[in-house]
Amino acid sequence: xxxxxxxxxxxxxxxxxxxxxxxxxxxxxxxxxxxxxxxxxxxxxxxxxxxxxxxxxxxxxxxxxxxxxxxxxxxxxxxxxxxxxxxxxxxxxxxxxxxxxxxxxxxxxxxxxxxxxxxxxxxxxxxxxxxxxxxxxxxxxxxxxxxxxxxxxxxxxxxxxxxxxxxxxxxxxxxxxxxxxxxxxxxxxxxxxxxxxxxxxxxxxxxxxxxxxxxxxxxxxxxxxxxxxxxxxxxxxxxxxxxxxxxxxxxxxxxxxxxxxxxxxxxxxxxxxxxxxxxxxxxxxxxxxxxxxxxxxxxxxxxxxxxxxxxxxxxxxxxxxxxxxxxxxxxxxxxxxxxxxxxxxxxxxxxxxxxxxxxxxxxxxxxxxxxxxxxxxxxxxxxxxxxxxxxxxxxxxxxxxxxxxxxxxxxxxxxxxxxxxxxxxxxxxxxxxxxxxxxxxxxxxxxxxxxxxxxxxxxxxxxxxxxxxxxxxxxxxxxxxxxxxxxxxxxxxxxxxxxxxxxxxxxxxxxxxxxxxxxxxxxxxxxxxxxxxxxxxxxxxxxxxxxxxxxxxxxxxxxxxxxxxxxxxxxxxxxxxxxx
Ligand SMILES: [Ca+2]
Ligand SMILES: [Ca+2]
Ligand SMILES: [Ca+2]
Ligand SMILES: [Ca+2]
Numbered sequence: 001x002x003x004x005x006x007x008x009x010x011x012x013x014x015x016x017x018x019x020x021x022x023x024x025x026x027x028x029x030x031x032x033x034x035x036x037x038x039x040x041x042x043x044x045x046x047x048x049x050x051x052x053x054x055x056x057x058x059x060x061x062x063x064x065x066x067x068x069x070x071x072x073x074x075x076x077x078x079x080x081x082x083x084x085x086x087x088x089x090x091x092x093x094x095x096x097x098x099x100x101x102x103x104x105x106x107x108x109x110x111x112x113x114x115x116x117x118x119x120x121x122x123x124x125x126x127x128x129x130x131x132x133x134x135x136x137x138x139x140x141x142x143x144x145x146x147x148x149x150x151x152x153x154x155x156x157x158x159x160x161x162x163x164x165x166x167x168x169x170x171x172x173x174x175x176x177x178x179x180x181x182x183x184x185x186x187x188x189x190x191x192x193x194x195x196x197x198x199x200x201x202x203x204x205x206x207x208x209x210x211x212x213x214x215x216x217x218x219x220x221x222x223x224x225x226x227x228x229x230x231x232x233x234x235x236x237x238x239x240x241x242x243x244x245x246x247x248x249x250x251x252x253x254x255x256x257x258x259x260x261x262x263x264x265x266x267x268x269x270x271x272x273x274x275x276x277x278x279x280x281x282x283x284x285x286x287x288x289x290x291x292x293x294x295x296x297x298x299x300x301x302x303x304x305x306x307x308x309x310x311x312x313x314x315x316x317x318x319x320x321x322x323x324x325x326x327x328x329x330x331x332x333x334x335x336x337x338x339x340x341x342x343x344x345x346x347x348x349x350x351x352x353x354x355x356x357x358x359x360x361x362x363x364x365x366x367x368x369x370x371x372x373x374x375x376x377x378x379x380x381x382x383x384x385x386x387x388x389x390x391x392x393x394x395x396x397x398x399x400x401x402x403x404x405x406x407x408x409x410x411x412x413x414x415x416x417x418x419x420x421x422x423x424x425x426x427x428x429x430x431x432x433x434x435x436x437x438x439x440x441x442x443x444x445x446x447x448x449x450x451x452x453x454x455x456x457x458x459x460x461x462x463x464x465x466x467x468x469x470x471x472x473x474x475x476x477x478x479x480x481x482x483x484x485x486x487x488x489x490x491x492x493x494x495x496x497x498x499x500x501x502x503x504x505x506x507x508x509x510x511x512x513x514x515x516x517x518x519x520x521x522x523x524x525x526x527x528x529x530x531x532x533x534x535x536x537x538x539x540x541x542x543x544x545x546x547x548x549x550x551x552x553x554x555x556x557x558x559x560x561x562x563x564x565x566x567x568x569x570x571x572x573x574x575x576x577x578x579x580x
Contacts, residue, residue: 079527082456347383385453393537
């Protein structure tokens with residue numbers, strides 16, 4: 001298949017090589033000549049550089065099956081994931097494709113892609129051998145070790161029927177969907193693994209979008225504008241009836257029970273796109289924040305593992321300014337303000353503004369989008385994948401958002417909004433988030449039809465890299481080139497009493513004057529899954545005085561470590577009182 005890189009990135013590859021070329025020349029010149037050279041050609045270090053497919057060997061390209069009828073799923077996928085499927089300590093990559101469905105018959109077989117990390121910056125496609133090709137119209141991936149064997153399993157969400165791939169531990173996977181009972185028939189979007197009832201096993205929450213199939217497809221005529229005569233546009237998702245999401249309880253024996261009804265999840269029909277699991281009220285029970293399209297967002301507060309109370313409206317996270325319904329897509333949660341409470345983020349469409357909700361410690365939130373500058377930066381953009389992470393390892397959480405308008409006719413319909421949009425990068429100055437996209441180089445000036453965004457340190461240098469999946473285009477792998485300039489410690493947390501992936505664990509650390517706390521949330525972003533490791537950044541400080549791991553329920557154990565190394569990954573197994 002021909003490689004279709006987003007247009008701007010072809011140019012960027014050339015620009016990057018030219019800069020590297022100049023660096024090469026400069027290295028061979030005398031110091032005096034070098035300084036004159038440097039003065040003439042300022043060469044800023046941008047935080048992320050594109051790893052082109054010629055280098056990464058990731059040549060897989062997403063095909064959405066775009067049709068003249070403009071069936072809605074065509075423009076909403078697909079997602080991506082970082083996971084270490086062979087447990088060799090190096091993050092591999094999974095990419096989800098569209099495929100056969102009632103509205104789409106691919107002209108040639110489409111498949112998802114599992115890329116093995118060769119530990120030298122290149123990847124090898126091992127999809128066929130691994131047996132994770134998919135086969136339906138794929139949407140997203142949620143990775144979690146549901147059977148606690150040390151090998152991460154993949155839940156592939158699809159339009160039609162989703163698939164649970166159990167990792168066999170030998171480089172292959174088995175489709176165990178039927179036995180497990182997690183098919184979730186309908187249009188599944190994002191999913192998340194989280195232990196909602198604190199029994200130590202990872203349960204599965206699956207977002208469901210509205211009631212759509214080919215027979216229910218609605219025809220939405222494009223506005224009568226020159227060039228669009230007789231065209232169909234992607235309908236506003238609000239035309240499709242909302243449907244409830246699914247919650248599956250992990251029985252611990254390879255099977256799951258659908259508890260959507262008994263836990264109250266089924267009482268709330270939605271058009272769910274993104275989900276993140278985090279304990280928003282610090283009561284030890286993991287809650288769920290769900291973004292809905294053209295509907296109030298849901299905040300499911302977990303009442304002792306028995307019932308989820310949906311408090312989106314009363315908590316202040318359901319709507320935009322003045323009670324407007326927005327097009328929620330991606331979500332994330334983090335203790336941005338270092339107050340010990342989880343704040344929330346939602347990406348929305350152009351003119352709706354993304355939302356950044358500060359936790360007020362009483363099950364209510366305040367949207368800080370305007371005072372934080374998030375509103376201004378996201379005003380004309382349509383956001384999907386989003387994640388908080390400390391990309392420069394200075395100890396302060398930063399933020400990246402993947403963008404792109406869902407309607408491919410929007411450039412004609414609304415001249416100031418574009419179908420392809422560049423991602424946004426926000427740097428945390430210590431006082432707040434600053435939009436640094438403009439000064440962060442070609443990646444953040446390149447329009448893409450982005451959807452998924454996954455975090456993962458693929459080269460194990462402690463600088464967390466980013467994978468962005470684009471609709472009907474090649475994915476984009478971004479290497480972080482600034483994170484390793486600061487000092488860091490990477491943690492792989494392995495739960496024994498608590499869930500093995502340590503979802504919900506909280507790590508507090510001190511390095512001299514710097515004290516920070518970071519929480520392992522479940523999921524977040526859009527249709528995507530992330531490197532399960534936690535990286536603690538300490539800036540230029542040269543020693544970590546101590547780290548403290550608070551394991552999630554049921555143990556709630558707190559373990560403190562004082563003699564820890566820097567600039568490498570270590571593994572901490574719950575209850576072993578030592579790292580390795
Ligand atoms: Ca690996
Ligand atoms: Ca497993
Ligand atoms: Ca809670
Ligand atoms: Ca930072």
